Amino acid sequence: LAKTTQPISMDSYEGQEVNITCSHNNIATNDYITWYQQFPSQGPRFIIQGYKTKVTNEVASLFIPADRKSSTLSLPRVSLSDTAVYYCLVGGIDTGRRALTFGSGTRLQVQP
Amino acid sequence: NAGVTQTPKFRVLKTGQSMTLLCAQDMNHEYMYWYRQDPGMGLRLIHYSVGEGTTAKGEVPDGYNVSRLKKQNFLLGLESAAPSQTSVYFCASSSRDRKNTEAFFGQGTRLTVV
Numbered sequence: 001l002a003k004t005t006q007p008i009s010m011d012s013y014e015g016q017e018v019n020i021t022c023s024h025n026n027i028a029t030n031d032y033i034t035w036y037q038q039f040p041s042q043g044p045r046f047i048i049q050g051y052k053t054k055v056t057n058e059v060a061s062l063f064i065p066a067d068r069k070s071s072t073l074s075l076p077r078v079s080l081s082d083t084a085v086y087y088c089l090v091g092g093i094d095t096g097r098r099a100l101t102f103g104s105g106t107r108l109q110v111q112p
Numbered sequence: 113n114a115g116v117t118q119t120p121k122f123r124v125l126k127t128g129q130s131m132t133l134l135c136a137q138d139m140n141h142e143y144m145y146w147y148r149q150d151p152g153m154g155l156r157l158i159h160y161s162v163g164e165g166t167t168a169k170g171e172v173p174d175g176y177n178v179s180r181l182k183k184q185n186f187l188l189g190l191e192s193a194a195p196s197q198t199s200v201y202f203c204a205s206s207s208r209d210r211k212n213t214e215a216f217f218g219q220g221t222r223l224t225v226v
Contacts, residue, residue, distance in 0.1 A: 043202045044217050
């Protein structure tokens with residue numbers, strides 16, 4: 001399974017853009033990159049998924065360079081409610097990497 | 113549409129007791145997962161299933177057993193509970209769609225072993 005490395009924690013202020021980078025050096029050709037958000041006492045929630053280049057939805061953007069060995073989750077204009085733990089996962093159905101494994105995640109604290 | 117439902121939400125066990133956690137999903141998903149999350153830590157995969165009648169070990173399978181007799185249900189059993197198994201347990205499910213690995217999680221079961 002592809003191992004991921006993320007910063008343990010990040011701090012930001014309301015209204016700022018936050019970028020969280022994840023390293024996944026041994027990503028396989030058919031692996032997808034997926035990000036989840038988790039609030040205290042809740043299960044993780046899917047944010048965004050991508051394979052290459054850039055993906056954007058109503059919540060975030062995901063930037064993936066050509067070599068796909070890293071990815072960056074971008075949260076535009078964060079608010080206090082974005083305070084959570086963010087997890088980067090790498091895997092895919094085709095590769096048989098069906099075991100979704102979570103790393104330690106990045107704890108984002110948004111200040112007023 | 114209930115999504116993923118875990119039963120029970122809270123439980124206190126004495127050391128050595130056994131119990132079964134039930135996970136039910138109504139999204140016709142092929143894949144189901146059981147995780148544990150200790151305070152301040154990330155989720156660790158216990159067991160998972162890629163279809164009815166099949167299960168596989170995850171990162172921390174010792175002390176747990178699972179069964180997937182029906183597609184919509186995934187059971188997690190503790191045969192002889194230990195204080196080290198005090199944790200919050202999450203169940204999740206996802207489809208077999210190769211382009212969509214989004215997993216849906218239950219609300220969690222908070223288990224305390226005394």
